[in-house]
Amino acid sequence: MNAQTHTRIKFCGMTHADDIALACELGVDAIGLVFAERSSRRLTIEQARALRAGIAEGIEVVALFMDNDAATVQRVIDAVRPTVLQFHGREDEAFCAAFDMPYFKAVAMGGDVAADALSHHPRAVALLLDSHASGGAGGTGHAFDWSRIPRESARPFLLAGGLHPENIFDAVTAVHPWGVDVSSGIESAPGEKDAAKMRRFVEEVRRADSSER
Numbered sequence: 012m013n014a015q016t017h018t019r020i021k022f023c024g025m026t027h028a029d030d031i032a033l034a035c036e037l038g039v040d041a042i043g044l045v046f047a048e049r050s051s052r053r054l055t056i057e058q059a060r061a062l063r064a065g066i067a068e069g070i071e072v073v074a075l076f077m078d079n080d081a082a083t084v085q086r087v088i089d090a091v092r093p094t095v096l097q098f099h100g101r102e103d104e105a106f107c108a109a110f111d112m113p114y115f116k117a118v119a120m121g122g123d124v125a126a127d128a129l130s131h132h133p134r135a136v137a138l139l140l141d142s143h144a145s146g147g148a149g150g151t152g153h154a155f156d157w158s159r160i161p162r163e164s165a166r167p168f169l170l171a172g173g174l175h176p177e178n179i180f181d182a183v184t185a186v187h188p189w190g191v192d193v194s195s196g197i198e199s200a201p202g203e204k205d206a207a208k209m210r211r212f213v214e215e216v217r218r219a220d221s222s223e224r
């Protein structure tokens with residue numbers, strides 16, 4: 012039995028104000044804005060500032076970076092005012108912690124997973140387990156083998172990678188993550204969120220939460 016009754020939900024790669032309004036209405040916990048250079052969901056600072064204005068109070072605003080330089084990260088912090096940073100590349104702990112903000116750090120679960128992978132980045136608020144191999148890029152849209160998640164980890168983690176409305180119930184009931192993070196699984200095309208998928212994703216997480224009580 013899982014003591015946690017509310018799995019946190021992060022919708023990532025939001026690019027349109029009306030999708031953000033729906034995400035807020037659906038009660039997600041966090042909204043991700045992407046600044047990774049090679050992403051089809053990448054925003055300019057001006058776009059992100061406009062979208063940020065539509066994010067309801069109390070919802071975490073997560074700025075996602077992948078090996079961006081420190082000056083870019085600081086510019087985004089100053090202009091967009093995220094509440095959490097997410098580092099999805101090869102950033103080391105000193106880099107991630109230098110901005111003096113809460114952060115999520117992506118851990119590559121797709122290749123050889125080091126036995127102590129979940130003990131890295133002790134200052135991260137949560138680790139984010141994604142399906143890319145070490146050194147590769149995240150946001151692949153593919154799931155990894157969830158049985159690779161070390162059972163003894165006491166760290167909070169967000170499950171990510173290839174989640175969608177059809178597999179999220181199984182994911183939550185099998186893995187009991189602190190939170191889940193989804194991008195392509197609630198889209199109709201890269202960067203284009205799908206309202207029906209967004210709704211079903213949230214419903215399925217809440218159905219899994221109820222079944223755990």
Ligand SMILES: O=C(O)c1ccccc1N[C@@H]1O[C@H](COP(=O)(O)O)[C@@H](O)[C@H]1O
Nearest residue numbers: 023050149150152171172173193194195
């Ligand atoms: O969303 C992106 O475009 C992205 C770009 C570069 C690195 C990570 C990215 N997104 C994150 O990737 C995972 C999994 O995404 P998906 O659901 O499999 O599409 C998730 O943590 C996103 O935040």
